[in-house]
Amino acid sequence: MVKEDILIDYDEEEDLLALSFASQKVKFSFYIELPNGDFIINYGFDGRIVGLEFSNASSFFPKIKDINIDKAKAKINVKYGRGWAQIFYCIIAENIQQNIQGIIPVPYNREMILEK
Secondary structure, eight states: OOOOOOEEETTTTTEEEEEEEETTTEEEEEOOOOOOOOOEEEETTTTSEEEEEEHHHHHHHHHHHGGGGGOOOOEEEEEEETTEEEEEEEEEOOTTSOOEEEEEEEOOOHHHHOOO
């Protein structure tokens, strides 16, 4: 497995957090609405998941405003199954005691994404 750099971007004014593979470009995005905020899954030209965006990020991650994003590191790992994907993400920062991490299960259809 190739280890790729993950870009982290947090816009405090818009309260938007984005995690993405540095070497990948977005072809298609899938928007998911949730009661405490929405998130977007970004797909690359090969149909694979290449990033996540969280709107209203501080409702998902209350400590996000305490992190120095320029010094933070992130990991994304995606497991694919028949009709689903499971996205594991983790943000590691020196000034917080516990990493910000989670798992998001999502429907996944690579053929549909490649058709877009």
